[in-house]
Amino acid sequence: MxxxxxxxxxxxxxxxxxxxxxxxxxxxxxxLPKGLNGSYTGNVEFLFMKTKDTLKFSGDSVTEIDEDGTVSNKGTYKISGHTLEMKIGNYNMTAELSDDKKSFVVKSADGMAGLANGTKYTKK
Structure with a gap:
């Protein structure tokens, strides 16, 4: 015993x-990273025009950069599950984030940002 x-x-x-x-x-x-980090690029199309748009994420902020490299808007974002909510300048945007966080698709946006509805942004 x-x-x-x-x-x-x-x-x-x-x-x-x-x-x-x-x-x-x-x-x-x-x-583990909780947010997004880096630049995501998408092609926004309206009628016969196509414009490259870049959103750069750092911390809890997001910066919109035009095709010519100039900063056009700044704002903040938050993630809840697979939903990405952004307030950029005076516009609100909602996007669906991929599982690997390497891309997202804009689902809704107000004002002129609504032109980006359906646009897929992919991490560079």
């Missing part, structure tokens, strides 16, 4: 092991 008790794992070892696993899980979750 004494040999069986000697081979048992002590509760402090179990608690320590669980503690290490919890700490590692917290660290992994903390370093």
């Amino acid at each position: 004494k040999d069986i008790l000697k081979n048992k794992v002590k509760p402090t070892w179990i608690a320590g092991g669980v503690g290490v696993i919890v700490v590692l899980a917290i660290i992994i979750i903390a370093v």
Whole structure:
């Protein structure tokens, strides 16, 4: 009977092991990116015109860059599940984000930004 008790794992070892696993899980979750980072480009079409539009994401901000490289609008964004909501300048846009966050499709936008409805933006 004494040999069986000697081979048992002590509760402090179990608690320590669980503690290490919890700490590692917290660290992994903390370093995973929560938002978008980088530039996404799409081709906005209206009648017979086609314009390249770039949205650059950093932190919780988004910057719209025209085809000639000038900044046209700045704003903020948030992600909820696969829904990307942006407020760029005076416009609100909603897009569906892909699983890998490498592209999104504009589902709705108000004002002139509505021209981008249906446009797919892809990460450069």
